Amino acid sequence: MRIREQSQLYPPITKPTASPWQHRHILDLDDFSRQEMEFLFHTADAMKEILGREIKRVPTLRGKTVVTMFYEPSTRTRLSFEMAAKSLGADVTSITAATSSAVKGESLVDTVRTIQALGSDVLVMRHPCSGAPYLVAQQVASSVVNAGDGWHAHPTQALLDLYTIRSHHGGVEGAKAVIIGDILHSRVARSNIWGLTIMGAQVVLCGPPTLLPRFWGQAYPQAIIEPDIEAALADADIIMVLRLQRERQQGGLLPSIEEYVRLYQLDERRLALAKPDALVMHPGPVNEGIEIAPEVAHGAQSVIEEQVANGVAVRMALLYLLAGGAH
Amino acid sequence: MPEKTILTEEDIRRSLSRIAHEIIEHNRGGQGVVLVGIHTRGVPLAQRLANLIAEFEGSQVPVGSLDISFYRDDLSWRDPPPVVRRTDMPTDIAGKRVILVDDVLYTGRSIRAALDALIDHGRPESIQLAVLVDRGHRELPIRADYVGKNLPSARREEVQVRLKETDGRDEVAIITNREGGGQ
Amino acid sequence: MTEALLIRGRLFDPGQGLDRVGDLLIEGGKIAWLGEPGLAPKPDVPVLEAQRLIVCPGFIDLHCHLREPGQEDKETIASGTQAAARGGFTTVCAMPNTQPPLDSGAAVDYVLKRATQEGAVRVLPIGCITRGRKGEELAELGELAQAGAVAFSDDGNSVADPRLLRNALEYSRSFGLPVIEHCEDASLSKDGVMNEGWTSARLGLRGIPPAAEETVVARDIALAELTGARLHLAHLTTAGSVELVRRAKEKGLPITAEVTPHHLTLTEERVMGAEWGWLGRVPPRHQPLNSCAYDTSAKVNPPLRTPADVLALNRGLQDGTIDAIATDHAPHRLVDKLCEFDLAAFGISGLETALAALLALVHIGELKLETLIEALTYGPARILGRDTQTGLREGAPADITIFDPEAQWVVDPQAFASKGKNTPLAGYTLRGKVMATIVDGRLVYKDDSL
Numbered sequence: 020m021r022i023r024e025q026s027q028l029y030p031p032i033t034k035p036t037a038s039p040w041q042h043r044h045i046l047d048l049d050d051f052s053r054q055e056m057e058f059l060f061h062t063a064d065a066m067k068e069i070l071g072r073e074i075k076r077v078p079t080l081r082g083k084t085v086v087t088m089f090y091e092p093s094t095r096t097r098l099s100f101e102m103a104a105k106s107l108g109a110d111v112t113s114i115t116a117a118t119s120s121a122v123k124g125e126s127l128v129d130t131v132r133t134i135q136a137l138g139s140d141v142l143v144m145r146h147p148c149s150g151a152p153y154l155v156a157q158q159v160a161s162s163v164v165n166a167g168d169g170w171h172a173h174p175t176q177a178l179l180d181l182y183t184i185r186s187h188h189g190g191v192e193g194a195k196a197v198i199i200g201d202i203l204h205s206r207v208a209r210s211n212i213w214g215l216t217i218m219g220a221q222v223v224l225c226g227p228p229t230l231l232p233r234f235w236g237q238a239y240p241q242a243i244i245e246p247d248i249e250a251a252l253a254d255a256d257i258i259m260v261l262r263l264q265r266e267r268q269q270g271g272l273l274p275s276i277e278e279y280v281r282l283y284q285l286d287e288r289r290l291a292l293a294k295p296d297a298l299v300m301h302p303g304p305v306n307e308g309i310e311i312a313p314e315v316a317h318g319a320q321s322v323i324e325e326q327v328a329n330g331v332a333v334r335m336a337l338l339y340l341l342a343g344g345a346h
Numbered sequence: 347m348p349e350k351t352i353l354t355e356e357d358i359r360r361s362l363s364r365i366a367h368e369i370i371e372h373n374r375g376g377q378g379v380v381l382v383g384i385h386t387r388g389v390p391l392a393q394r395l396a397n398l399i400a401e402f403e404g405s406q407v408p409v410g411s412l413d414i415s416f417y418r419d420d421l422s423w424r425d426p427p428p429v430v431r432r433t434d435m436p437t438d439i440a441g442k443r444v445i446l447v448d449d450v451l452y453t454g455r456s457i458r459a460a461l462d463a464l465i466d467h468g469r470p471e472s473i474q475l476a477v478l479v480d481r482g483h484r485e486l487p488i489r490a491d492y493v494g495k496n497l498p499s500a501r502r503e504e505v506q507v508r509l510k511e512t513d514g515r516d517e518v519a520i521i522t523n524r525e526g527g528g529q
Numbered sequence: 530m531t532e533a534l535l536i537r538g539r540l541f542d543p544g545q546g547l548d549r550v551g552d553l554l555i556e557g558g559k560i561a562w563l564g565e566p567g568l569a570p571k572p573d574v575p576v577l578e579a580q581r582l583i584v585c586p587g588f589i590d591l592h593c594h595l596r597e598p599g600q601e602d603k604e605t606i607a608s609g610t611q612a613a614a615r616g617g618f619t620t621v622c623a624m625p626n627t628q629p630p631l632d633s634g635a636a637v638d639y640v641l642k643r644a645t646q647e648g649a650v651r652v653l654p655i656g657c658i659t660r661g662r663k664g665e666e667l668a669e670l671g672e673l674a675q676a677g678a679v680a681f682s683d684d685g686n687s688v689a690d691p692r693l694l695r696n697a698l699e700y701s702r703s704f705g706l707p708v709i710e711h712c713e714d715a716s717l718s719k720d721g722v723m724n725e726g727w728t729s730a731r732l733g734l735r736g737i738p739p740a741a742e743e744t745v746v747a748r749d750i751a752l753a754e755l756t757g758a759r760l761h762l763a764h765l766t767t768a769g770s771v772e773l774v775r776r777a778k779e780k781g782l783p784i785t786a787e788v789t790p791h792h793l794t795l796t797e798e799r800v801m802g803a804e805w806g807w808l809g810r811v812p813p814r815h816q817p818l819n820s821c822a823y824d825t826s827a828k829v830n831p832p833l834r835t836p837a838d839v840l841a842l843n844r845g846l847q848d849g850t851i852d853a854i855a856t857d858h859a860p861h862r863l864v865d866k867l868c869e870f871d872l873a874a875f876g877i878s879g880l881e882t883a884l885a886a887l888l889a890l891v892h893i894g895e896l897k898l899e900t901l902i903e904a905l906t907y908g909p910a911r912i913l914g915r916d917t918q919t920g921l922r923e924g925a926p927a928d929i930t931i932f933d934p935e936a937q938w939v940v941d942p943q944a945f946a947s948k949g950k951n952t953p954l955a956g957y958t959l960r961g962k963v964m965a966t967i968v969d970g971r972l973v974y975k976d977d978s979l
Contacts, residue, residue: 037429038426038427038428038429040426040427058429061430062429062430064432065413065415065416065430065431065432065433068432068433068434069416072466072467073468074466076466077416077417077463077466078416078417078462079415079416079417079418107416339416339427339430340426340427343415343426343427343428344426344427
């Protein structure tokens with residue numbers, strides 16, 4: 020059985036009183052402390068309350084500007100950030116690759132300097148090159164939020180994943196979290212390894228050897244590599260399924276999609292190996308019938324839709340903590 | 347810093363008791379009333395008033411708590427942003443008589459923020475304000491409907507309300523800061 | 530200055546086993562005399578005080594990119610050779626990946642002419658192996674040799690077609706010039722931006738596996754054995770490559786190899802920021818990245834490898850498997866590096882930091898001074914067939930480098946003579962400084978403190 024979140028009418032007011040928040044930028048989760056993450060989730064609870072109101076809007080960031088700069092198409096993440104910013108009363112400006120000067124050959128550094136000159140408090144960026152937000156963070160005075168960079172990191176996705184787990188299981192301490200699929204190319208996997216282990220979970224990685232090369236053991240020694248999917252899933256508390264891009268087969272990393280389905284798809288038979296209350300998660304968009312069977316994606320243990328809903332609350336909390344004070 | 351006790355535990359009890367009676371009197375026994383405490387110390391005060399009303403009238407008045415962090419007009423001067431607490435409205439406040447409860451009424455800015463926060467939850471029939479201490483120095487046209495004690499103070503003084511639920515004991519003290527600064 | 534007397538320097542020439550304090554007289558561009566202090570035959574010439582300084586044969590760089598013609602915004606023959614002079618190099622070999630590439634006698638002529646007009650040090654052009662560096666048909670190697678090319682290379686790329694490389698090796702034999710191969714399998718390294726290892730996995734960057742180099746080293750050795758031609762392998766970076774060359778040399782094959790200062794001192798971790806990767810400094814595996822990660826100044830091809838590779842390269846240098854140290858000086862504009870790591874240009878501006886970086890190995894006891902100086906002088910000279918003109922010898926050209934092995938300085942790229950400010954050593958405090966560089970008896974560089 021899943022533990023449902025209990026709404027406390029009069030929560031003890033001894034919750035966090037001093038802010039442990041240290042971040043100016045959100046580039047990855049590797050520099051987060053457990054206290055900071057707990058604090059963020061606590062703040063996200065308050066945001067969830069706002070999102071439950073009829074008028075889903077507060078004036079907290081009135082007069083602040085949030086710029087979303089997406090060099091890679093992603094309607095979901097961009098919308099989630101924009102809803103979060105608008106719910107806090109911020110002004111939102113969006114730049115997508117098509118409208119930015121990228122097509123005219125202007126460099127990323129020139130573009131962000133221009134944005135800075137026009138005034139922005141938070142710059143939310145997605146970029147196909149790993150590390151691009153690190154470059155930008157060095158060049159601008161505003162806060163930079165990484166909304167996904169290449170294969171490297173997607174910290175807000177990992178935070179909303181952790182927040183979703185927390186609302187079902189209370190936390191992840193001691194939990195077995197299995198990440199299945201194309202780990203090599205996955206920024207979601209990288210950020211979740213940091214987030215889950217900082218919060219006390221044991222991460223197990225499982226995927227085809229071409230998508231999980233030998234250096235992972237050295238790069239992420241906190242995670243265990245288990246090539247056998249059945250062993251990986253045994254007694255798991257959390258199962259994260261990654262999206263499989265069709266290019267991987269064209270790139271020669273997989274013999275065929277059919278073989279991947281046979282060897283690595285999360286179906287009901289495999290799910291039964293995990294604990295009965297294990298959560299099934301997916302960062303979306305889901306390729307139903309490829310990495311995950313439709314009946315599992317829509318099954319009782321799936322929290323995939325909840326992840327999307329929690330994304331707005333978690334991103335609101337981040338924006339509030341980054342732009343709500345003076346810096 | 348020199349500190350002087352202004353209200354004792356007994357004084358606080360008496361003040362709240364009087365406020366509870368006034369609330370009953372002004373609101374036909376408490377029908378349709380919702381008490382909403384402002385974080386931090388308004389929350390236990392609201393609860394105490396609800397208990398007193400229940401004692402005097404035998405009727406249960408719903409109690410809510412309100413976090414006003416999101417509505418403050420001083421965020422840009424605070425670093426880091428204030429710790430957010432949970433807002434809980436026990437019932438739909440539309441058409442209700444909401445009584446905001448806070449410990450100290452000072453510049454009026456917190457109440458202004460609380461009014462905004464409250465209205466985002468619905469349109470009450472009326473909003474009233476109850477405070478334990480009114481220390482003056484208003485910067486906005488706001489006044490309290492129920493006041494425990496009027497306490498003329500200097501700006502450089504700090505009025506500290508302590509409650510059992512949050513601070514382990516009940517008292518109101520006035521602290522004189524040597525170098526300016528308010529509360 | 531064509532006449533000068535260097536006094537009380539530590540005369541250091543590993544080729545002759547020379548290491549003693551003495552004076553050295555330069556006359557008519559040649560070394561006229563060297564010996565005991567105060568005994569020089571013609572003492573009334575300008576004097577250069579070299580006390581506590583090492584006086585050694587001028588350094589020779591087998592591998593640098595002067596970018597002229599075509600990319601004068603990155604470097605010119607004038608700025609590049611000034612950088613060489615500041616780095617203690619008296620001779621530099623210019624790689625032919627210019628625009629247009631040096632694949633014709635006219636292009637080689639042009640470089641030589643510019644070098645005569647504006648070059649601070651001696652410039653020896655290297656010609657292309659294939660026309661336009663396209664790897665499709667042989668360049669006119671004979672014409673290039675006649676014009677003055679000292680070697681052939683398609684540096685920047687391997688000659689992918691083994692049959693074409695075989696022909697190049699066969700054909701070059703008649704000129705006695707070496708073929709210099711950049712060993713990289715373009716399919717294995719495709720889209721790679723750094724070493725394939727734990728750092729690339731951590732950073733989510735596409736890696737270049739060691740095998741991208743080693744498979745080509747192995748192939749090239751087999752072709753050298755087949756043809757008997759002189760093959761020189763540029764910038765080796767992996768333990769596997771060193772082992773392959775060692776075995777080839779044991780067989781007596783005419784193969785030589787070079788290594789760069791950066792591959793001897795830096796590891797892949799340098800990409801994570803300036804505090805890591807220098808002399809084996811490896812971050813703890815749970816170290817959070819700071820905002821200086823993805824440092825494009827450490828993006829270089831072939832990439833910085835692992836501590837084990839650095840150690841193997843050092844061993845290879847000490848046991849003679851590797852013959853020479855070459856800078857692979859690759860200057861770039863600021864905008865070529867101030868961008869996303871994936872899009873940044875490969876390369877390090879290396880001429881002005883080479884000696885000091887390498888002396889760090891001497892200071893920590895990982896390399897002998899004579900091995901280092903040998904690899905910067907006689908090693909490359911032998912590959913170019915110029916060893917008889919090298920050395921502190923009476924009658925030899927006065928190509929001399931004078932350095933203070935102890936002087937500390939902070940690397941400031943803005944002070945570089947090179948237009949390329951792209952160095953991973955910016956801000957590092959290094960010990961060892963070039964004080965003067967003399968080419969053909971001309972003082973081409975002198976430190977302000979001298």
